[in-house]
Structures are given as C-alpha cells and as structure tokens.
Amino acid sequence: MVTSAELPCPGHRACGNLEGVTELPNRPVCILGLGLIGGSMMRALHDAGREVFGHNRSAATVEAATASGHDASTDLVATLRRAADSDAVIVLATPVTTIEPILAAIAEHAPGALVTDVISVKRPVAEIVHRVHPQARYVGGHPMAGTSHSGWAATDPALFTGAMWMVTTEDTTDAADWETVADIALLLGAAVVPAAADAHDRAVAAISHLPHLTAAATATVGAGESDLALRLAAGSFRDGTRVAGTAPALQRAMIEANGVAVLNVLSETIDRLIAARDELRDHGTTSVLVDDGHRARLAYESMAQSPRALIADVEIGAPGWQADMRRQAHQGRVWLGRDD
Template structure:
C-alpha cells in the first residue's frame, strides 16, 4: 500500500519505519527540515527492503498516496487537514484525542485512530519500528465511518502486530482521559512535590520512577492532549479527587491502617488483574454493532479477512457472553 506519513516524531517516525519493514511503500514528511534530514539518514542506513522516502514538501508526499496518516501534534492538525481538501484517498490519524479530530475531518474519508504506545522521549531519534507490537490501537467506528475503510486500516494495523480495538470517538476520549491523560497530570503533580526536595529525590526508587515517568514528556504535548480533551479529563480528575479524599479521611481515623485496607483491597485486585488475560478466540461477522460490542467488553481484533467478511477476535477471559 502507498502510505504518506505526515509528521515524523516518535509515533509518526515509528510508523514510517514499521510500515516500511512490513513491505509497504512509505513516504514521510515533516515541517522541520532537520527532522527530514534525520529521517533521510536513517533510511539510507536501514536494512535492505525496509527503506522509506522523505519528501521535501507535503504535496510531494501526497502525490501517490492511497492512505495518509496524520501524525502531527494536535495544534497543527487544522492547517494540515486544510491541505487535504482535494485528497480523495483514505485518511487516519494517531492523535490521543478523537472528538476534535472527527470534527475537523468532516466530509473526508476518515477513520480516527490512536495507538496506545509511546515513551516519555519524543522526536524521530526516539522512534523504533517495533513500538506497536502487542499494543492496543483504537480504530473509531462512528456513524459516518465507512466499514470498508475501517477494515482496510484494521488489516494494515494488525499486520504490524498491534491489537485493534473498535470504539466510538466519544468512548475513546472518556477512556483515555482516565488511563492516559490524568496519569500525565498526576505524574506532574507528584514530581512537583519532590522537585524542591534534594533528599527525597536522592532516595526515590521504583515507585517514584514508575509513577512519574511520563512527567518527563514535553510540556506542550501534555498540555495539548489534556487541554483538547478537557471535559473528559475534568470528569476523571473529579473521580480521582474523590478517591484521594477517601484515603485522606482514612488516614485521619484512629486506626489509619485498618481504615485504609478496605479502600486499597479492590484497587489492588483490579491492578493485579491488568492487563486482561485473553480468553476465547472467535470469528466475528463484520458488523458495526458486533465490533463495537467487542471493544466495549475489552476485546480486540487480531486478524482481518475482508474476502470472507470476518475478523478474528479475542475476548478477555472475564467476558463469557456470546456474540
């Protein structure tokens, strides 16, 4: 497939390399000349058969593309999408918020996407072709989404080793507020507590490292994703505040340890059960309602058979209901 990747940061650069390694014809473009130069150098050094091209202009990148991947930061999406008005191919994105992008792409052949993969480092130098192996990759199936277009992307993405999770844009934004956006804010808040305490920083170990890793993400990226999903992030923050208030109340009890245990037990069990254990594998018909239900119960697509109009899906062990 001929693919143009617009934006060559961590996700776009990793996708450029992964698609090339999978045998696709890939052209990348980035507005930053230095990034384009780095990507060209990496292409020249890539092993045979896994090379990609880097265009000097966006128009050149689009010249032969069947699929365009928007991998630019959220604030840059509007002007880039405006350049795609006369593009009649398929468009997807990798942005961590889906509702606003859905609005910007009305009238285009668009399927919203979000690979749940990343690192606290950014830029093309941090990119790696194996970044998406085993990761959950949300593909939106909203009312205006053409199922045939969704299947093209699902086939492409499962071919990279990712697990495709069907969702709507609204469901995605609610979920990532809790599992991605709020954790960035919590990491920032916790890091702020320690930042002015050299002794605490010196003795901090695994729990601090794991709980604050994403605080090292570029501030403008955190601000863009949380600000772009503000209503859902605020709702999730409210829930976290309630939990923190309950823990604070327990600490003020005559027996703090005894008061804390019943609050900590269910969350300990929930975290121990994550990630979900794969359950039964099943062939499912390609129907919007069936695919969305699969995502809602925590399942995912591992293989697409467009000719037979079937997908191979995995349900979590906890879901015993039949489709």
C-alpha cells in the first residue's frame, strides 16, 4: 500500500523507499505538438495500449488527430491541467524556438509533472528549462528518426522501431524519472542511448546537422549548373541531397539552436574540402579525402550492421550509475531495459 505522498513523488526510487511502490505501467503520456515526431509518438503509444493525449495549436492538426481516433485538443491549459491530475509524463514535441511559453505554462499548470522532450538539441533545451521552470523534473530525449516530410499527415507509428533514442543522463539525473522516459522509448521499439547533453549536441552536429548543410550546398551547386545536369542526376545526387528537402524552418530551428557545435564541424568540413581542392589542383589526386571518407563510411556500416552490444551491470540509482551508463554508451552500447 502506498500513500499519495509517496506516489507520485518525484524520484521515489532515489529516496530508497521502494518497498511496496505500485508501478504505473499505464501512466499517461501528454504530448505537446503533434507534428511528425509527436504525432507518430501519439499513434505508436495508442497502438501499444498506453493512455495518451495531446495538444496542438493548429485546429486542423487536432481535427486530423481526432478524426483518426486520438485524444487531442487546442486548449493548452486544459491539457496541462489534465496532465497534472493524471500524473502524465509531458513530452515537448515542438521546435526549440517555441518551448519557452510552453514551459512557463507547465510551471504554472503542471509544476510537478515529469517533462521530457524530443528536440534535436539538448543543452539549449536544458538551459531554457532551467531558466523558465527551474523546479521542473526534466529528463531530455531525442529520437534519431525522421523523414524529410513533416506534419500529422507524415506520422507513422513505426517511425521509432529500431531507432536510437538518446536520453539525457547527467550526474544529477533522477533514476526513476530517467527510467520512466527510457521505458517510453523502449515501448516504441527504440534502443536507448544515454549521454550528457553536451556530448549529444556535439555528436548530432556531426552526424545530423552537418549532413543537412552539405546536402544543401550540393543541391544548390548541382541545380545551378543546368537542367541538363538535373536530368542526368542519379543516385549519388538523389541520396546526397535528400535531407535538403526538409522544411527549411525545421532545418534552421535545429541547426541554429546547436550553433556552436555546428560551427566546429562545419569549419572542419570546409578545411577538408579546401585541402582536397588543393590536392586535386596541385597533384591531380583526391586520395586523402576519398580514402578517409571510405574508411569512415565503412566504420559506420560496420557499427550499423553489427549486433548491438548492450549496456550491462549498471544498477540504476546506485552511486555513479549515470557515469557508468555514459561510459558504456560512448563505446557504442545501448540500453534495452533491465535484465530482470
């Protein structure tokens, strides 16, 4: 038997008072923003039998979600009060540029709720959370999934199957809250990658934001050549420029929010292309860049194709569990849940 003061108390596992705690396997999820990621989460959680409800400021999106049998509203305050009353996990699923007033509303109407997000940068989100809602129970998240399409019409409940889902794991992260967020990712078929916000942001600058900029440059130069060039364009151009087709506002929101890390990898890319140009001009070869790129691609394919090594022997909540998680994740291991 558990008293109402113990459940839902933040961090009940961290306080050590685990005796008799009743798990809430069907704890509701409240999704704020029903675009590609938020909408796909709503559909996948619904399919998994989880209680899920959400908000979108666009009436058209709410109508589309409701018409598909989902529980959506344009009333943010009512949605947040319902989240507070039902101890729902709140998911921020709107662009980083929009979250400040939403977090202020959460601080007012659902101050005790556990908050996570699905935004592609973590340090800037954490800073906004800390400033606008300093008492928030917050564990960041970032599912590495998407398409170049956006909006409810593009949602897909299978979007996260097999994807990597980064969950922020700082030295101060609460164990129970971390596991609640990680379990949502696992329920949707993803594998959890624990990381600190800074390390995540450097990583996604390199493997997500930079590819958008190089795709944009490649597309621009290719299309600028001639219609003949576009007519001759085949696989290398098609695949290499695909993400340039993503809505510009979404691309800019994620790239610009991660500005410092993007500047570093963009400068390194420019340096490598200049070195390749000089090598080609002066010596007629491109061996350094082509060989380095080939090795890098093979390293990526090797990791993508090899069986996933699992994070093991970490007791969540024990001293230093966060650092243990991060250390194993840095070796490419993923979290698929407790063994027991």
